[in-house]
Amino acid sequence: MIVDSTSYGGDDTETVKKFLSPVLKIIPACHKCRACVHACREYAIVFGLSDLEVDRKKCATRYFKNGECIDCAAACHLGAIALEWFEFKNGKIIPCD
Ligand code: SF4
Ligand code: SF4
Numbered sequence: 715m716i717v718d719s720t721s722y723g724g725d726d727t728e729t730v731k732k733f734l735s736p737v738l739k740i741i742p743a744c745h746k747c748r749a750c751v752h753a754c755r756e757y758a759i760v761f762g763l764s765d766l767e768v769d770r771k772k773c774a775t776r777y778f779k780n781g782e783c784i785d786c787a788a789a790c791h792l793g794a795i796a797l798e799w800f801e802f803k804n805g806k807i808i809p810c811d
C-alpha cells in the first residue's frame with residue numbers, strides 16, 4: 715500500500731513517509747501564549763488541559779502538500795518548540811527512532 719497525504723493506513727512494508735512536526739521541548743519555558751496555535755494554518759495545534767497537543771495527520775498533510783513548515787516553531791519567541799521527525803508505521807504515527 716502506498717501511503718500518501720490522503721491515505722494514512724496500512725503497514726510500512728512498502729512506503730514509509732516521514733515528516734517534521736512540532737514537539738514542546740522546553741515545557742517550563744511555555745507560558746501558553748498560544749502564538750503557535752494561531753500560527754498554524756492547518757489548525758493542527760490546540761492546548762489540552764495543560765499541554766500542547768498536535769494533530770499529526772493535519773501537520774503531515776501540510777508537509778506532504780507544501781514541504782517543510784516551521785510556522786509554529788518560528789512563532790514561539792521562547793524557542794520552546796522543536797521540529798522532529800515522525801513517520802507512519804503500522805497505521806499509526808510515531809516519532810522516528
Ligand atoms: S509544522 Fe506547520 S502544519 Fe505542523 S503544526 Fe506546525 S505550523 Fe502546523
Ligand atoms: S508559542 Fe511557545 S510559549 Fe507560546 S504557547 Fe506555543 S510553545 Fe508555548
